Amino acid sequence: xxxxxERLYNGLIKENPTLVLTLGMCPTLAVTTSAMNGAGMGxxxxxxxxxxxxxxxxxxKIIPNKVRIPAFIVIIASFVTVVQLLLQGxxxxxxxxxxxxxxxxxxxxxxxxxAESYAxxxxxxxxxxxxxxxxxxxxxxxxxxxxxxxxxxxxxxxGVQLLGPDNIFYQVNGLKPLAMMLAGYVNISIFxxxxxAFFVLASIIALMNRIKRNAAKKGKIKEExxxxxxxxxSDCTHCGDxxxxxxxxxxxxxxxxxxxxxxxxx
Amino acid sequence: MRELLIIAxxxxxxxxxxxxxxxxxxxxxxxxxxxxxxxxxxxAVIFVITLASAVAALIDRYVLAPNGxxxxxxxxxxxxxxxxVQFVEMVLKKFMPALYQALxxxxxxxxxxxxxxxxxxxxxxxxxxxxxxxxxxxxxAAGFTIAIVILAGIREKMEYNDVPESFKGMPITMxxxxxxxxxxxxxxxxx
Numbered sequence: 001x002x003x004x005x006e007r008l009y010n011g012l013i014k015e016n017p018t019l020v021l022t023l024g025m026c027p028t029l030a031v032t033t034s035a036m037n038g039a040g041m042g043x044x045x046x047x048x049x050x051x052x053x054x055x056x057x058x059x060x061k062i063i064p065n066k067v068r069i070p071a072f073i074v075i076i077a078s079f080v081t082v083v084q085l086l087l088q089g090x091x092x093x094x095x096x097x098x099x100x101x102x103x104x105x106x107x108x109x110x111x112x113x114x115a116e117s118y119a120x121x122x123x124x125x126x127x128x129x130x131x132x133x134x135x136x137x138x139x140x141x142x143x144x145x146x147x148x149x150x151x152x153x154x155x156x157x158x159g160v161q162l163l164g165p166d167n168i169f170y171q172v173n174g175l176k177p178l179a180m181m182l183a184g185y186v187n188i189s190i191f192x193x194x195x196x197a198f199f200v201l202a203s204i205i206a207l208m209n210r211i212k213r214n215a216a217k218k219g220k221i222k223e224e225x226x227x228x229x230x231x232x233x234s235d236c237t238h239c240g241d242x243x244x245x246x247x248x249x250x251x252x253x254x255x256x257x258x259x260x261x262x263x264x265x266x
Numbered sequence: 267m268r269e270l271l272i273i274a275x276x277x278x279x280x281x282x283x284x285x286x287x288x289x290x291x292x293x294x295x296x297x298x299x300x301x302x303x304x305x306x307x308x309x310a311v312i313f314v315i316t317l318a319s320a321v322a323a324l325i326d327r328y329v330l331a332p333n334g335x336x337x338x339x340x341x342x343x344x345x346x347x348x349x350x351v352q353f354v355e356m357v358l359k360k361f362m363p364a365l366y367q368a369l370x371x372x373x374x375x376x377x378x379x380x381x382x383x384x385x386x387x388x389x390x391x392x393x394x395x396x397x398x399x400x401x402x403x404x405x406x407a408a409g410f411t412i413a414i415v416i417l418a419g420i421r422e423k424m425e426y427n428d429v430p431e432s433f434k435g436m437p438i439t440m441x442x443x444x445x446x447x448x449x450x451x452x453x454x455x456x457x
Contacts, residue, residue, distance in 0.1 A: 022436065025295070026380050030288035073348065077341040085337065103340040103387055107380040109292070193451065194286045198444030206430075206437040213431065 004129040011133020017110045018141035019208055024110040028142060029197040031101050035158050038146025039139060040094040044083050044102060046135025049111050051079045053119040053131030060120050072115045073106070080105045110138060148200050153191030163187075272457065273398060274405035280454050282409045283381050285447040290381030294414055295439055297372070304418035308411030310372040312404065314354065315382055318347050319403025322386035323396045336390075343386045351376055381410060413450075417443060 017023045024045075031041040052075055056063075063071045084102045087095040095102065105111070114134055119127040147157050155163035162168060164187065169179035190196050281287060284294045290311070297307045322343050330336050355373050358366040366373075376382060385406050389399040420442050429438050 025291045026288050029291065070345070070348065073344055074341060077344050081337060081340050084340070100384060100387055100391065104289075104380050104384055106340055106344050107383055190448070194288070195444040195447035195451070197288065198440045198447060202433070202437040202440035202444065205440070206432040209434075209437065210432040 003126050007126055007129040008133040008136070011130065011135070011137040012140065013137070015134075016137040016141060017134050018138055018145075019204065022205070023113060024108045024138065025201075026104065027101050027108060028145065029201060031098055032142055032146040032149055032197060032200075033192050034150040034154075034156075035143050035147040037094075037097055038142035038144075040091075041098055041101065042135070042139025042142040044087065044098070045105055045108060045110070045138055046132065047083055048076065048079045048105055049114060049135040049138075050128055050131040052076045052111060053114055053127045054124055055079075056115045056119040057122060057124045057127035063120075068120060069112075069116075072112055072120075076111050076115070077106045110134060145197075145200055145204065148204075149191045149196055152188050152200075153193075153196060154189075155185055155187055270398060270401050273394075273402055276457060277402050277405040278409035278412070279450065280456060282413055282450050282453075283384070283406045284410055284413045285443065285450045287384070289384040290379045290410055293372075293376075293379055294410070294417065295436065295443070298414050298418040298421055298439070301415060301418045301422060304414045305411070306368060307372045308407075308414050309368070310376060311379065311381070311410050312407040314351060314373070314376045315385055315407040315410075316400060316404045317354065318350055318382050319385050319389055319399045320396065321346055321350060323389055323394070323399035326390050327396060339387065339390060340383075343383055347382050347386070381406070413446065416446060420446075 011017070015021060018025075018028050027041050027045070032038040052072075055075055056072060059071075059075075080103060083105070084095075087098075087102060114131060118130045122130070150156050150158075151162065155161060155167070160168055163182050163185035165183050167179055167182050169175045169182060172179075188196075191200065277283070283289050284291060293307055293311070298304050325342060325346060326336070326339065330338060330342065351373060355366070358373075385403050389402055394402060417439070421439060424438065424442065433441070
């Protein structure tokens, strides 16, 4: 049971896929126009992640090492199709608002990443909870981003009007002054449009950077050691950390970088 | 012809694949440090997306749809794209080593680019014909190239700027992309 809780904590906070590892950026930016959409996308991804992790873990002794990636992709794509058909059948409103991003869960690197790095080498129950933790971490991050954008752009959270002329506080006894104060809010509609997604996510990542930097200053984490522990080998071409500021794709340059670092080490 | 042109302009500029649809963000943010590498990535994406949308459209029209298997689209397309990228890589290596050298590491990276699958699925959803699909694929990829080259240009200039400590790296790149997205919103008045 402890193991399960540890996996949940790991996914939700320590290795939050969106905010700490910055994986799966496309759905994060695309569907977070409202908190509801963010939560819907997050939960669909969670379902796929839990099922695919459990299934891959079950089959880990059967799948040959050489064809594991195609096998993972087929398994993930099957579950995505199942989720897609279920959403279409039972919650058509969510299906319509998420649109093409539901089939695109297949290429969400969080799912393939967890299959490769956890489920393929661990027993079923921990893998299941790993998927659940990662999925819920993703859902939480998407809901927060969606809520920020919805609040700034439309004055609502989960469709409840909090800001602007006819906000909900008018209906609460004794909160009339507050309601009148909030009534003056003018929606910044750019936040529900495409550019707003970039601005909100940039601010949130900058905030995370600040928190990390302060922690590093207090000596809680040494950034370089943390990076090495996370597996940074200065090989950016094959690195999953898309949030890394030093990311580099040019093969020649990354070799040069490696050489340089090698010399420094020496 | 007119219709094709309209579809091309809409896909390339108005509904730009990265800046308004948010597909293919990983390479967009990851490979945009230098104009040269960005252009290389753009070329590889144009090549693969055009080819993939043609193949996906053909498969959907002549294999999946007649047999009532359209619910298998996602699975079939992702496998086709992965296989196609591998195949293209092998063919280029054998017959066009110069082009292979130029595209280099970008080719395998493209399999995980959600823009490829996204375009294939959009083509099917909007029930485009095979020709329209190819045009749409090419235009979308061209839009990707335009966006990534511009962003790389901005990032090259930004190297010399004094960026707040917390915003260094990914956040400031995203702010730049956001400003570009605002500029691209202007294209919506085009049609």
